[in-house]
Amino acid sequence: MDPKIAKADEKIQKIISEKRRKSVEDKRVGSEIFDKQTLETLYKLANQGYMDVLNGAISTGKEANVLKGLKYKNGKEKFIAVKIYRIATSDFKKMQYYIQGDPRFNIKSNNKRQLINNWVNKEFRNLTRGFDAEVSVPKPIVALNNVLLLEFIGDDEGNPAQTVRNQKPEDVDDFLDKLLFETKKFIHDANLIHGDLSTFNILNKDENPVIIDVSQSVVRDHPIANELLVRDIKNIFNEFKKLGASTSIKEIKEKLDLGNDLDID
Ligand SMILES: Nc1ncnc2c1ncn2[C@@H]1O[C@H](COP(=O)(O)OP(=O)(O)OP(=O)(O)O)[C@@H](O)[C@H]1O
Ligand SMILES: [Mg+2]
Structure with missing residues (x-):
């Protein structure tokens, strides 16, 4: 060697x-x-x-x-x-x-x-x-x-926070609201589209969302940005709906401050 x-x-x-x-x-x-x-x-x-x-x-x-x-x-x-x-x-x-x-x-x-x-x-x-x-x-x-x-996202003893997939939020609607607020900042302030937003890539840290796994995230003027954004929105809608959230694509778009430019069927 x-x-x-x-x-x-x-x-x-x-x-x-x-x-x-x-x-x-x-x-x-x-x-x-x-x-x-x-x-x-x-x-x-x-x-x-x-x-x-x-x-x-x-x-x-x-x-x-x-x-x-x-x-x-x-x-x-x-x-x-x-x-x-x-x-x-x-x-x-x-x-x-x-x-x-x-x-x-x-x-x-x-x-x-x-x-x-x-x-x-x-x-x-x-x-x-x-x-x-x-x-x-x-x-x-x-x-x-x-x-x-x-x-490290976790507690002081070194136990890592779980993904939302593994640890369902106690109040799903409230958690989704917080997630959309964070995602809005990610889009408009960080100028990025996540690209793989799902309950696998959101940690539940004491009932607050922490967004992880951003390697594939792209800048908003990237040619595939809109395609990824639509996919992210659909994912979040479907997954949180399954968790019991009362929401709609329209509401998610509004909370993300996306205006009417984005067509999602
Ligand atoms: N900062 C962190 N603090 C605590 N746990 C973390 C942190 N980052 C990641 N993890 C844990 O590691 C897991 C994998 O991390 P991440 O999603 O970033 O990798 P990945 O790219 O999805 O890996 P792969 O695709 O190979 O599964 C997460 O689901 C989470 O459980
Ligand atoms: Mg991941």
Whole structure:
């Protein structure tokens, strides 16, 4: 093994072994996602002081794994979310489709790593736009290669907030109202269309919505922006209707301040 990688591996193993309890799930995540470049990236981030310990998996998805990280600050533990994109299973066609036509990313490369790095960078920048516009999104911390560090959404004990899919809001109409208010700011102040808005990508943090997973979000003048917006609205309508909300497409459009330009059947 390359001595540099070996050193990174040793350091990451140290980080991992520092965990209080090593669960089976952690081991699985470890062997699945820590390819050489990811190890190096995590090593760099640890070295730069962004995190001290990796502390187990929050979610093992198709394209990305989300882990819990710990940062020690003034003798206190602070949790962070560590989103790691897997090079092997990422959907490059999708990434290319969304990145093409975005004036912020003028790339014509077919290089997979470069595409993923751009994708992660895009998620970071979209989060930053959302956060700066005071939308309820996790605060972005740093993006490096295929790794994104962001604010951990959960309680002080380190239990992550659940998705709306997994934890139905107590008052669905009220929750939807809050979600539409956040989405309105995302559209008009951050100038972004989410593109994958669904109960899978909204966390229920103490009955308040937190919008996540914004890698595919596009600027409003992107050629596919309107198509995505229509899809988002239909999704939210259908999913919240199923949860028991009393709403209509018309009402959702009004609450999003979209005027009459958008045709939705
Ligand atoms: N900041 C966060 N704090 C706590 N939990 C989070 C955070 N970000 C993501 N998660 C958890 O990780 C899951 C996956 O995150 P996300 O939706 O961003 O990834 P994804 O792109 O959908 O991954 P995949 O498509 O591979 O499933 C979420 O459903 C949520 O449970
Ligand atoms: Mg998701």
